[in-house]
Amino acid sequence: MIKEKEQAVVLSQERLAEGIFSMWIQTQAAKRANPGQFMSAYTEDRSRLLPRPISICEIDKDRHALRMVYRVTGEHTGTKQFSRLQTGDKIPVIGPLGNGFPLERGRGKRVFLIGGGIGVPPVLELAKQLQCENKQIVAGYRDGQTFLRESFEEHGRLYIATEDGSVGCRGNVMDAIRENGLEAELIYACGPAPMLRAVKAYAEERQLECYVSMEERMACGIGACLGCVCMSRETDSHSNVKNKRICKDGPVFLSTEVEI
């Protein structure tokens, strides 16, 4: 079956924090979606051609709906246009894309679910679906606008770090782990590269299994253009060089497979 760009329907739009929006969309992608996958969303502005890769924050298979929580990156941007969409409007999408978090690896274990910045949202659906022994959610924010906080509290023990110290521990997610004396056997993480670098180093020091969801500028979103590669430790079987495609081979990788 040939897939095509789909006109998803906006079910709701809500501002969660300064520059952070939440949009539920009705899409056929919902029935196939897994935590950690992403959607490519397109603007209707023909001068902005490239899809915006947006992580899936929640999946509601009954309503055929996905929640995308995203950051508006500035005036005159595609995400600004998304934020103006209202209930009933259409948004062109393809997806779900990429490989999500391997849920079965965390089953029955003590787990860290770490999210930082706009890497926080995909951790929510992971927290909802993961069946593990001790679900320790560590979320890092810039300031007191701790979006999705209440939702996380329903699905695990939440530890917050804020850069300005206004909520939880002052600092980053690693500071929150240290300050709270947390320990885990397995880690899932999504966030900016410096955070993932720190998480990867922490996991490797302790020889913990760790999955990181990476981010990079994308063009096609489906693995053809080679725009969004990351460096891999070994020669990759597809690229035949030490590069992996974040959109297609990831965005979630075993931390020991990639260089961050």
Add this chain to the structure above:
Amino acid sequence: MNMAVNIAGVEWKNPVTTASGTFGSGVEFSDYVDLNRLGAVTTKGVANVPWPGNPTPRVAEVYGGMMNAIGLQNPGIELFCKRDIPFLKQYDARIIVNVCGKSEEDYCEVAERLADEPVDMLEINISCPNVKEGGIAFGQNPKAAKQITQAVKRYARQPVIMKLSPNVTDIGEMAKAVEAGGADAVSLINTLTGMKINIHRKSFVLANQTGGVSGPAIHPIAVRMVYQAAQAVKVPIIGMGGVSCAEDAIELILAGASAVSVGTANFHNPSVTMEIVDGIEEYMKQEGFERISEMVGLVR
């Protein structure tokens, strides 16, 4: 009505192919495009050995298009022959292999390796702006372009398309040079060299500093250059540059292209190539054209 075109002795069922580098070897896009519906698939450039490409960020969006500096990352010709050609052979579309290299010997080695492979045409990339050696170095000097064409022609068994750069003063002169070197066809335009700066970080957006600009913004330049090349040479022209709908493709054909490639538009709509085939057919019906060749270079 017949949409078939003959490019240097190779018949395509319609004049639509994919611009090299935007479509991989078709595997990923085959989820969104019935490859049987394309005249040809033009693959991402392949070299004699694997190339890692440039550091990231490799892509950026610009108004009306994008910039890329992938740096011709490719798995090398051996894996390509083992994996990508058999994949494409499952479909009824012509296979055009884009060939890149750092030296004349590199290009010739790949052409020789492909001589006995079931591919239909070779497209020689002498116009990539994103690699330090090879690429555009051959594509901005008529003598070098002619010389590399002659060299590749000695090894190639399939018809050779020379892919030209728009980053030149006189595209007609470049087209003539490769025609004199024995090119069976020319394709143009590759991307235009651009630069984007992040004003907040006060740094280059692309790790490579410069990148190739593509997308609808460059389409009028492509139309102009295809027209100029068509006035300069007799070999068929594959036109490309910012084609995002059937109307854009038809413009290039009327300017002198016998076939068209679709590139950046694939990123905006992964099924766009099929829509362009349908749109050209619709236009031919409306305008009463029986064959594509009646449209080629009609505007003078």
